[in-house]
Amino acid sequence: MQTVLMCAEAYNPDDDEDDDAEPRVVHPKTDEQRHRLQDACRDILLFKTLEQEQFSEVLDAMFEVLVKPQEHIIDQGDDGDNFYVIEKGVYEIFVLKDDVNVCVGKYDNKGSFGELALMYNTPRAATIVATEEGALWGLDRATFHRLIVRNNAKKRRMYEAFIECVPLLKSLELSERMKIVDVLGARAYKDGERIITQGEKADCFYIVESGEVKIMIRSKTKVGQQNNAEVEVARCSRGQYFGELALVTNKPRAASVYAVGETKCLVIDIRAFERLLGPCMDIMKRNISQYEDQLVALFGSSVDLKH
Numbered sequence: 192m193q194t195v196l197m198c199a200e201a202y203n204p205d206d207d208e209d210d211d212a213e214p215r216v217v218h219p220k221t222d223e224q225r226h227r228l229q230d231a232c233r234d235i236l237l238f239k240t241l242e243q244e245q246f247s248e249v250l251d252a253m254f255e256v257l258v259k260p261q262e263h264i265i266d267q268g269d270d271g272d273n274f275y276v277i278e279k280g281v282y283e284i285f286v287l288k289d290d291v292n293v294c295v296g297k298y299d300n301k302g303s304f305g306e307l308a309l310m311y312n313t314p315r316a317a318t319i320v321a322t323e324e325g326a327l328w329g330l331d332r333a334t335f336h337r338l339i340v341r342n343n344a345k346k347r348r349m350y351e352a353f354i355e356c357v358p359l360l361k362s363l364e365l366s367e368r369m370k371i372v373d374v375l376g377a378r379a380y381k382d383g384e385r386i387i388t389q390g391e392k393a394d395c396f397y398i399v400e401s402g403e404v405k406i407m408i409r410s411k412t413k414v415g416q417q418n419n420a421e422v423e424v425a426r427c428s429r430g431q432y433f434g435e436l437a438l439v440t441n442k443p444r445a446a447s448v449y450a451v452g453e454t455k456c457l458v459i460d461i462r463a464f465e466r467l468l469g470p471c472m473d474i475m476k477r478n479i480s481q482y483e484d485q486l487v488a489l490f491g492s493s494v495d496l497k498h
């Protein structure tokens with residue numbers, strides 16, 4: 192296991208040109224296992240910008256890990272061995288604060304963890320404990336490096352200029368912006384496709400890369416509104432963000448969001464949002480109070496935001 196620790200800020204995935212010689216890892220799987228694995232990996236953002244061939248290599252290399260209640264999958268401070276994708280189970284996240292282990296969140300039957308130590312050669316940043324029987328898919332460190340970290344170099348080149356122009360992210364350091372690029376996924380939507388559904392649980396935050404989205408609210412409060420029809424409240428275009436409200440308020444989605452024309456969005460998952468966008472929280476909160484004013488103007492009340 193690698194014990195040399197590097198400073199995350201000095202880390203550059205472009206320097207990673209030495210792992211081409213690594214042998215390709217293949218863990219044979221039954222058809223049934225492969226189906227389950229593909230299902231579990233469908234929404235994993237770190238895999239979303241991989242070419243098809245790299246993605247197949249990732250799937251080949253993954254191995255099933257069955258876990259028991261109270262099992263520690265990762266201990267804070269350890270060296271990183273694997274990256275994990277959740278197939279099932281609930282996993283609590285603990286971070287040491289002033290020598291006390293504080294539960295800062297949980298993964299509930301979906302998501303992934305364990306990428307940080309592998310991406311930045313840092314010790315594990317949190318402890319992950321299974322609360323019930325569960326199943327995970329592991330990806331070894333060498334394969335993660337060869338496929339995911341290499342791909343990050345490409346992502347940085349692709350998105351660096353764009354991310355620098357996103358007003359929300361202006362107050363971040365360059366290294367902080369690059370960490371956002373490292374974890375983001377990209378998704379394309381067709382005209383009219385729904386990106387967010389009002390009332391659903393939230394797990395992602397979005398930045399419009401190209402195209403436009405419209406934000407629609409089905410109001411519970413507007414008097415005399417026919418059939419509770421959706422009302423357009425705003426649009427977002429290149430460089431603007433949406434989907435932060437539910438993550439900040441911890442409530443279900445307050446509006447639905449639809450693509451207007453072909454649209455591409457960068458997507459950041461809730462854990463990375465909490466970890467990386469803390470410094471931008473003030474700006475987002477300021478904008479949230481504007482939403483309330485807007486809803487009062489439209490519906491006579493902002494109660495829809497508060498549920």
Ligand SMILES: Nc1ncnc2c1ncn2[C@@H]1O[C@@H]2COP(=O)(O)O[C@H]2[C@H]1O
Binds near residue numbers: 265315
């Ligand atoms: N608040 C958090 N701080 C650090 N790591 C977190 C947090 N929430 C979830 N994690 C995940 O916990 C993992 C612990 O191992 P890693 O540091 O490799 O990667 C970490 C992240 O994937």
